[in-house]
Amino acid sequence: xxxxxxxxxxxxxxxxxxxxxxxxxxxxxxxxxxxxxxxxxxxxxxxxxxxxxxxxxxxxxxxxxxxxxxxxxxxxxxxxxxxxxxxxxxxxxxxxxxxxxxxxxxxxxxx
Amino acid sequence: xxxxxxxxxxxxxxxxxxxxxxxxxxxxxxxxxxxxxxxxxxxxxxxxxxxxxxxxxxxxxxxxxxxxxxxxxxxxxxxxxxxxxxxxxxxxxxxxxxxxxxxxxxxxxxxxxx
Numbered sequence: 001x002x003x004x005x006x007x008x009x010x011x012x013x014x015x016x017x018x019x020x021x022x023x024x025x026x027x028x029x030x031x032x033x034x035x036x037x038x039x040x041x042x043x044x045x046x047x048x049x050x051x052x053x054x055x056x057x058x059x060x061x062x063x064x065x066x067x068x069x070x071x072x073x074x075x076x077x078x079x080x081x082x083x084x085x086x087x088x089x090x091x092x093x094x095x096x097x098x099x100x101x102x103x104x105x106x107x108x109x110x111x
Numbered sequence: 112x113x114x115x116x117x118x119x120x121x122x123x124x125x126x127x128x129x130x131x132x133x134x135x136x137x138x139x140x141x142x143x144x145x146x147x148x149x150x151x152x153x154x155x156x157x158x159x160x161x162x163x164x165x166x167x168x169x170x171x172x173x174x175x176x177x178x179x180x181x182x183x184x185x186x187x188x189x190x191x192x193x194x195x196x197x198x199x200x201x202x203x204x205x206x207x208x209x210x211x212x213x214x215x216x217x218x219x220x221x222x223x224x225x
Contacts, residue, residue, distance in 0.1 A: 008151070034213075043115070043201050043216030044154070086152055098167050099214065101154040 003027050006089055006102030015111050019076040023089035023102045026070065030091040030100075033065050035074045038086045038104065047087075048074065079109045114138050115217035117202050123223045124192055131188045132220045134202030142166075143185040144203040144214065145177060154201070160185055192224045 006023045013019055021035075032051055036044035048063040050056045056063045062075040072091070076083055089102040115136045124130055136143065144167075145157045158177045159167035165177070174190040185202060202217040 038152075041219070043203070043218050044214075045216065046213045049213060088152075088154060098156055098159070098169075100156075104152040104154075106152075 002103075003100050004089065004091065004102040007105055008103055010106040010108055012108045012110060013079055015079060015081060015109055017079050017109070019079050019083070019107060019109075021074040021076075021087050021089075021105050021107070023072050023091075024070055025072075025091060025100075027091075027093070027100075028067075028070065029093035031094045032092050033063070033072050034090040034099070035061075035063055036088040036090055036101075038088060040085075044088055076107075079107075081109045081111050084108045115202055115204055115215050117200075117217040117220050119220060120218065121221050121223075123225065125225055126192055126194060128192050129188070129190045130192060130222075131186055132200055132202075132222075134185045134187070134217060136183055136202075136204040136215070136217075138204055138206070138215060140204035140206050140215070141182060142205045143179065143182070144205075145185065145187050146201040146203060146216075148199045148201060148219070150198070158185075158187075194224050197222055197224045 004025045035048040037047050038044040050063050053065045053067045060077045064073040086104040086106045088104040090099050092099045118133045142161045144159045148154045157171045160179045163179045176188045178186045199219045199221050201219045203214040205214045
C-alpha cells in the first residue's frame with residue numbers, strides 16, 4: 001500500500017462545475033499538507049499549503065484536512081478551462097524535509 | 112526571470128551512456144531537490160541538499176550521483192544509463208523557514224534512454 005493514495009482520473013467536468021479532488025494517506029505523522037498543480041510538460045507549482053486539520057480558502061480553491069480520517073480534499077469552485085491540469089497532493093511530517101506526493105489526478109474542464 | 116532552471120530540457124541517449132543534468136536556482140534558497148516523475152506522473156524524491164550538504168538520499172541506484180558546487184546549483188550525474196531511467200527529472204528548491212517549505216520546481220528534463 002502506498003503512503004499516499006490519489007485517484008489518477010481523468011476527471012472531466014463542464015465549465016462552472018465544483019470539483020472535488022481527494023487523497024488518503026496512511027502515515028499519521030504527516031502534519032503539513034499541500035496541493036500542487038501541474039500543467040502538461042511543466043513543473044508542479046504550489047496551490048495550497050495547510051498545517052494540521054481544518055479548512056483553508058484562497059479564491060476559488062478550498063483545501064480541507066481531516067487528520068482523524070487521514071483524508072484531504074481540494075475543492076475548486078466555478079471551474080475554468082484554465083484549471084485543466086494534473087493536481088498532486090503532497091504531505092510531510094513535522095521534522096523531516098521529505099515530501100511525499102500522491103500520483104496526481106488529471107482534471108479536464110470542458111468549455 | 113527564471114527561478115529554477117534546468118538544462119537540458121530534453122535528453123535522448125543510448126543505454127550505457129553517462130549523462131548530466133544541471134540545475135540552478137536564483138531564489139536564494141538553502142535547500143534543493145531532485146525528483147523523478149515516471150510515465151504515470153508519480154513524483155518521487157531522489158535527493159535533497161541543504162547548503163551543499165546531502166540531507167535526503169532515497170533508495171536510488173549508485174549510478175545516480177548528485178553534486179552541489181554551491182547552494183544555488185544541484186547537478187545530477189547518471190552513469191550507465193538503463194531503459195528504466197527514462198522519465199522526467201525535476202529539480203526544485205525551497206526556503207528554510209519555520210512555517211513553509213514551498214517547493215519551487217524547474218521545468219523538468221525529459222530523459223529518454225533508447
